[in-house]
Amino acid sequence: MAVGPKRDLVGELSTALRKRNLHVGLYHSLFEWFHPLYLKDKENKFRTQQFVQSKTLPELYELVNTYKPDVVWSDGDWEALDTYWNSTEFIAWLYNYSPVKDTVVTNDRWGSGVMCKHGGYFTCMDRYNPGKLQTRKWENAMTIDSQSWGYRRNANLSDYLAIEQLIDTIVETISCGGNILVNVGPSHDGVIKPIFQERLSQMGEWLKVNGEAIYSSVPWKFQNDTVTPKVWYTAHITDTVKTVYAILLRWPEKDTIFLGAPTPSKDTTVQMLGSDISFQWTKGASSGMLIQIPLISHNQMPCKWAWTFKISNLLNS
Structure with missing residues (x-):
């Protein structure tokens, strides 16, 4: 039986997004929970870097060189310092020599203690929504399922944000100068379940009317009204x-x-x-x-x- 070439689904998705004039961001987890080389480095109190040198850094360079993302969204940073991950080495290359050096943006998750202190923009914590203007560009990375980033078969209806709650969060975030990252958790076979589809469709329906106040907007001198709430x-x-x-x-x-x-x-x-x-x-x-x-x-x-x-x-x- 003949076997065709392996499909590059990430490449196909990146091409499709760019055809629609959308920016491409790639998520990358620095660590893997149960990778034996990572566990060995951890056992050595991160004085060795077998996992970083053989897996994490080569993977990051390959992702950037192959897909040329507009955003590199790093995660999995909390157990080890940025010196273990060689984060400064990679970021120096990214901003000075990579094929996206003049356009790429990064977040702030590059080692324990770095979050909310260094980065192209701050995330500070999951579902970060300070409710007031910040001095640095920031992002509210949040979930429609208020309890999880993944798909849960045992989720209750009350766990999912109603469309009113979702729009409230979007508006508050943008008003205070933030980006918003809205996460949905696909099932194991890559299906976006109907309740997530509904919320995303409702969000699109609202933005079709009110997008002028959201896209390319800037914070005003007042974020919320001084007299009337909401x-x-x-x-x-x-x-x-x-x-x-x-x-x-x-x-x-x-x-x-x-x-x-x-x-x-x-x-x-x-x-x-x-x-x-x-x-x-x-x-x-x-x-x-x-x-x-x-x-x-x-x-x-x-x-x-x-x-x-x-x-x-x-x-x-």
């Missing part, structure tokens, strides 16, 4: 365009909503992403603005969760 801000600010987005995680119970953070000018306009309905506003007594919510029928609502006001020409934008 309102988070993002912004697009250039030399010619200054736009602030107020994302309402919950729909107002009344026909008005007061935003304490924005300072409107006479030229300020308020729109809702996905809607052509005009929104009138009045200036607050001392600061802020009161937005009038007109009667909107159910089929005129632009989305089912988390609605975005696009506010232009603020005095404090």
